[in-house]
Amino acid sequence: MKTPEQQNEKLTRWLDGAMNDAERAAFETEMADNPVLRAEADDLQQLGGLLRSHVVTEKTMPHADFFNSQIQERIAELHRSEARAKSQPSGAAAWLDWLRKPWAIAAATAMVAFGFFLTHFTEDKPQTIVLGLYTPNPSVRATSYHSSEADATVLMLDGLDPIPENKDITAINVDHSETDPQLAATTLYDADGKILLVMALDSRNQPLFLGKGIIQ
Amino acid sequence: MIGGAHSSNLSKRSAHCSAGICRQLFAIILVFCASPLIAQNIAPASPASAAKDGVVWGALVYASDKQPAEKAAPPAEFPKLSERLAKAFPYKHFQVLGQHSQDIFREYESWVVPSKDLFVKLDSKGAAKNGGIKLNIQFWQGQQVLVKSDTELQPNSPLFIAGPKWRDGRLVFVLVLKKVEQSGKGP
Numbered sequence: 001m002k003t004p005e006q007q008n009e010k011l012t013r014w015l016d017g018a019m020n021d022a023e024r025a026a027f028e029t030e031m032a033d034n035p036v037l038r039a040e041a042d043d044l045q046q047l048g049g050l051l052r053s054h055v056v057t058e059k060t061m062p063h064a065d066f067f068n069s070q071i072q073e074r075i076a077e078l079h080r081s082e083a084r085a086k087s088q089p090s091g092a093a094a095w096l097d098w099l100r101k102p103w104a105i106a107a108a109t110a111m112v113a114f115g116f117f118l119t120h121f122t123e124d125k126p127q128t129i130v131l132g133l134y135t136p137n138p139s140v141r142a143t144s145y146h147s148s149e150a151d152a153t154v155l156m157l158d159g160l161d162p163i164p165e166n167k168d169i170t171a172i173n174v175d176h177s178e179t180d181p182q183l184a185a186t187t188l189y190d191a192d193g194k195i196l197l198v199m200a201l202d203s204r205n206q207p208l209f210l211g212k213g214i215i216q
Numbered sequence: 217m218i219g220g221a222h223s224s225n226l227s228k229r230s231a232h233c234s235a236g237i238c239r240q241l242f243a244i245i246l247v248f249c250a251s252p253l254i255a256q257n258i259a260p261a262s263p264a265s266a267a268k269d270g271v272v273w274g275a276l277v278y279a280s281d282k283q284p285a286e287k288a289a290p291p292a293e294f295p296k297l298s299e300r301l302a303k304a305f306p307y308k309h310f311q312v313l314g315q316h317s318q319d320i321f322r323e324y325e326s327w328v329v330p331s332k333d334l335f336v337k338l339d340s341k342g343a344a345k346n347g348g349i350k351l352n353i354q355f356w357q358g359q360q361v362l363v364k365s366d367t368e369l370q371p372n373s374p375l376f377i378a379g380p381k382w383r384d385g386r387l388v389f390v391l392v393l394k395k396v397e398q399s400g401k402g403p
Contacts, residue, residue: 126346128373128393132366142363147376150303155377157355157363162381163333169382171276171314171331179324186327188316199327206359209332 007037015044128153172196266321269340270349271394272369274328275315279307280385291315294374294392304376307385317394320349333358334379334387344368349393355379369393 013019014027031038130144130153140159147154163169175191185200198210273293278284279301290297291312298310314330320340329335334357341350348370355362355377362379369375370393377389 126348126370126373128348128370128375129368130365130375131368134364136361136364140362142365144365147304150300150376152300152304152374152376153367154304155355155363155365155375157378157380160357160362160380163387165383167382169276169278169313169331169333169387171333172316172329173314174316174318174329177316177318177327179326181324188329197329197332199329199332207327207335207337207356 011037011041011044014041015048125151130155266324269320269322269342271317271319272326272328272338273315273317273390273392273394274330274336275390276313276330276334277301277388277390278311278313278382278385279305279309279388280311280383281308282384283309284311288312293317293394294390297390300374301376301388301390305378305386305388310388320351328391330389334389336377336389336391341366344370347371353391355389371395 010019010023010027014024019027031041127146133142133144133155135142135157137159140157142155142157144153144155146152172188173190174188174196177186177188179186183200185198187195188197188199190196200208200210202208273291275291275294275297277297288311293315294300297312301310302308316328316330318326318328318338320326320338322340322342324340326338326340327335328338334355337354337356339352341352344350345368348368351367351369353365353367353375355365357380363377367375369391373393375391377391379387379389381387
């Protein structure tokens with residue numbers, strides 16, 4: 001003999017279609033032998049049909065794709081925010097956090113060494129610079145350039161008259177000199193203190209040489 | 217009377233002339249006495265007391281393909297001179313004919329005269345950046361200026377001036393800033 005609760009439970013499961021084939025067959029045999037149960041089952045089945053026909057249990061979502069994509073974007077943004085909050089401390093701590101990384105000291109050392117290399121070895125060596133040129137003789141052309149191979153600045157004079165072959169070039173080795181501003185004269189000495197040459201300016205500020213002082 | 221008047225006129229003229237001579241003599245004496253003072257005011261102080269901006273070394277070099285009769289030792293001021301010149305000029309041999317180390321004083325002209333045929337006049341314009349010196353350079357051949365140049369001469373960065381051709385080669389003037397005086401540095 002089944003209790004009313006057991007009977008109701010079976011009836012509910014039958015109405016919901018939750019029984020397997022064997023249970024359903026046994027329960028329908030039982031209903032056939034029990035007209036009261038059969039009538040109750042029919043009433044409930046009819047009521048269920050009426051409810052399903054008047055109550056909308058499912059509703060089609062307008063613009064479902066857009067809605068889903070918005071939901072997914074919100075979820076993804078939420079995850080990203082959580083990830084950022086975990087990985088980035090706020091304020092000054094965030095700025096200095098990289099210093100706590102184990103590779104920070106090695107990286108900083110490498111950067112300092114690289115900077116020293118750049119400034120020390122790649123800095124341009126000061127070069128002699130010709131800022132301006134003027135040749136009183138218009139047939140003479142003066143140009144200048146820096147020869148990196150010679151590591152020197154070259155001032156080229158083109159158009160000069162060659163010095164005659166038969167002319168000797170007088171040259172001296174000057175160790176030091178003394179200048180007398182009153183006389184506007186410069187005395188040139190060799191290493192032994194002997195006077196090689198006395199140089200003065202004439203009234204037109206042209207150099208005049210007194211004494212021979214020729215060693216070659 | 218006429219004679220007296222004439223005599224009086226003569227005496228007046230004589231007095232007038234002697235007064236003029238006196239004035240002229242006075243002016244000459246005044247100028248003579250004052251001239252040392254004027255000279256002192258006009259002439260600058262001696263180079264010994266002037267600001268020294270640096271020391272330059274200049275040399276006159278004969279560049280040619282012909283080997284010189286005597287092989288000279290390289291100059292102490294520029295041991296690699298021949299090698300450096302060979303990079304700038306198409307010659308095989310470089311012979312130093314003459315050389316001259318010269319102090320450079322500010323506001324004074326300095327002459328670098330390794331030869332009385334080719335020499336340079338330098339006017340210092342004060343210190344340049346990186347230990348250099350600003351110079352107005354005049355390159356002279358005898359009584360003629362071949363070129364005038366405003367140049368910033370830097371230590372260990374020589375200036376090679378390609379001068380006139382001579383015999384089988386060319387004369388080259390070399391100018392090197394040896395050192396810059398700290399006291400002579402400008403602002």
